[in-house]
Amino acid sequence: MNDRPELFRGNRIFLACIYWAFVLYVFVPLILMVLMGFKDSRFIGFPIRSWTLEWYTGVFADTEVLSTFGYSIAIAVLSTLISILVGTWIAVLLEGRKFAGRGLTFGLTLLPALVPGIISAIAFRIYARWLGIEPGMGAIVWAHAVHNVPFVVLVVMARLSTLPKSQIEAARDLGADPLITFLRITLPYLVPAILGASIFCLLLSFDDFVRSFFLGGYEPTLPVMIFAMLRSGMSPEINAIATVALVLTAAIGLWAERFTRRMNKER
Amino acid sequence: MTDPEPLVRIEGLTKHFGETVALDDLTLDIARGEFVTFLGPSGCGKSTTLRILGGFERPTRGRVILDGADVTNQPPEKRQVNMVFQDYALFPHMTVAQNVSFGLELKGMGKAEIKRRSDEILSFLELESYGSRYPIQLSGGQRQRVALARALAPDPALLLLDEPLGALDAKLRGQVQQELKSIQRRTHKTFFFVTHDQEEALTMSDRIVVLNHGRVEQDGTPEELYFRPASRFVAEFIGETNLLSGRVRGKEDDKIVMDWHGQTLRGLAPQGSPDQGEPITASVRLEKLQFHSERPEMPNAVRGRVVGKTFLGSRMAMEIAVDDVEDAMLRAYVDAETGARVGSDPVWIGWDVDSMAMLTD
The missing domain is CATH 2.40.50.100 (RNA polymerase II/Efflux pump adaptor protein, barrel-sandwich hybrid domain)
Structure with a gap:
């Protein structure tokens, strides 16, 4: 009896060490990046002798950077809308139904999430050219939407599977036909899942480099622009842009996580 | 049974689920204003009968006549039948008043009419002060009453109750039994109640139908069933x-x-x-x-x-x-x-x- 708590405590300290090592491993590069964005020198490295907001004011004054930001957000929003529509529709079709080939259908639905980005990007490029689709916003939105659909399907299906059958039956019993039942009972129930999936899709699209690079026209998305800037060397402006993007995505992600968790608890 | 025009006429109802026979040639009438209970162990066919009456299942054979019309193949939304679900199935994203109004809206009632009717039914069930609450903010007994209010609001010809007291604790259950019986008397509605609890059946029903393996074991008043059981199964199951x-x-x-x-x-x-x-x-x-x-x-x-x-x-x-x-x-x-x-x-x-x-x- 006496040994076991000791052993347990030892384990806990060990586990805590591993945890904090992991935190350092994840956050040190991010912290470095953020710090360099405030350093009053083009040279990246320590020591930092004086601080500045110069890089930030530069970035925010640069209309090209701002329009790229907007372009990336527009792509993210459009592709998310499409993924949500298609993904929710597929989830509703697949969940709780038994038909021949359901497993195959489900597998095919998930495939776009599993194909390596570079391969799907090249495939899209070839396909787009064959169809005569010009590289640019449309092509990127299309590729992002296809890539994100599986995530929507998974999240929405998981939520749908927890909807008690009696809810649907109660609505029918009270006079609602299947369509009204879907709109007034099923859809409101899916809202937390759809919101969560939307945020996830927005972030995935905003962050995507490979597909945007291969399918983009003359106008770069944010990651593509950063990549282009990098070719002329690392600069504090990149740190500033990346920090803004980091804060934005982290804030949205955290808010969404809290929000969906609260909604799930309420319903 | 001698009623020339019963509210419900069940004719030769049979339901197979694959190899299992859930209902085997069930024939009986339900009179207007009757509190009839289907009683039996799980798998006896009582819930299947209820679901066929509600329109959620189609029988393999047989017919259901409601108020003189064959409703066997009618979907649930077309029937003058409402149900109180075992888990109440209240809509979590709607308030109590919205839950109760749901069926009225779908009947195409005007806004003022809906408000009047829903207020009436809420006060009838002593829920008037809970109209703006959400189901999650209610106790089990209150939820049960809201489910009842929601099912009664569209003024159904037949009310189906699927073991609605199962989720309540023993003390509350006794109270709700009295309440249900009194509501049934005051509304003159026909109640079709399904339970496996013989005590519940004895307290509330005008008539009890004991089912076993999809067949009627005995059909009679609580007293008849208790003192003159027709079979060993009934004698053992009741009391x-x-x-x-x-x-x-x-x-x-x-x-x-x-x-x-x-x-x-x-x-x-x-x-x-x-x-x-x-x-x-x-x-x-x-x-x-x-x-x-x-x-x-x-x-x-x-x-x-x-x-x-x-x-x-x-x-x-x-x-x-x-x-x-x-x-x-x-x-x-x-x-x-x-x-x-x-x-x-x-x-x-x-x-x-x-x-x-x-x-x-």
Whole structure:
């Protein structure tokens, strides 16, 4: 009896060490990046002798950077809308139904999430050219939407599977036909899942480099622009842009996580 | 059953789920304003009947006639039938008032009319102050009442109740039983209640249909079922009883004389007369056994010894080993004082012919 708590405590300290090592491993590069964005020198490295907001004011004054930001957000929003529509529709079709080939259908639905980005990007490029689709916003939105659909399907299906059958039956019993039942009972129930999936899709699209690079026209998305800037060397402006993007995505992600968790608890 | 135009007429209803026969050729009528309970163990077909009446299942064979019209193939939204679900199935994203108004909106009522009707039903069920709450903010009993209000609001011809008391604790359940019965009386609605709880069935119903393996075991008033069970299954399922197995010795008018381990007992004859020498089972309710110190002047009397007592508050459960009959135990309920008086001396146990129902199986 006496040994076991000791052993347990030892384990806990060990586990805590591993945890904090992991935190350092994840956050040190991010912290470095953020710090360099405030350093009053083009040279990246320590020591930092004086601080500045110069890089930030530069970035925010640069209309090209701002329009790229907007372009990336527009792509993210459009592709998310499409993924949500298609993904929710597929989830509703697949969940709780038994038909021949359901497993195959489900597998095919998930495939776009599993194909390596570079391969799907090249495939899209070839396909787009064959169809005569010009590289640019449309092509990127299309590729992002296809890539994100599986995530929507998974999240929405998981939520749908927890909807008690009696809810649907109660609505029918009270006079609602299947369509009204879907709109007034099923859809409101899916809202937390759809919101969560939307945020996830927005972030995935905003962050995507490979597909945007291969399918983009003359106008770069944010990651593509950063990549282009990098070719002329690392600069504090990149740190500033990346920090803004980091804060934005982290804030949205955290808010969404809290929000969906609260909604799930309420319903 | 003699009603020339019953509200519901069930004709030859049969339902197969793959190899399983859930309902086997069920035929019966439900009169207007009746509180009818379908009672039976799980898998007896009671829920299947309810779901067919609600329109959630289609029978393999047979028809359902509601108010003179064949509704067998009608979807649930077209039927003048509403249901109180076992889990209540309240819509979590709607307030109590919105839940109750849902069915009214879909009937195409005007806004003012909906408001009037929903207020009326909420105050009828004493829920008027809960209209703006969400289901998650209510207690179990309140949710149950909201489910009832929602189902009653569209003024259905038939109300289906699927074990709606199962989720309530024992104390609340008794109270809600009284409430349900009184609501049914005041609304003059036809209630079709499904339960596996015999006590619930006995307290509330005008009529109980006992189902077993998709067939009707017995159909009658609670009193008939309790005191004159038609089969061993019913006798065992409803209340507590002593089952005595013996052989038919003969008949006297409407009585059967049976031989039970050498003792001669008399009981009410069942439908279809068993022949002499055939095996037969008799059922005697625990509270029908009387204790005497001398042999009583009763048609049925046996001598025995009390071997066990259990104090139950208002009464006492006694276990009696019958003399000269090995392994024959009788159980009886007596009031606590009588129970306390009875010692280890031999006692006589007597009961009337009326108290003993002879069972065919």
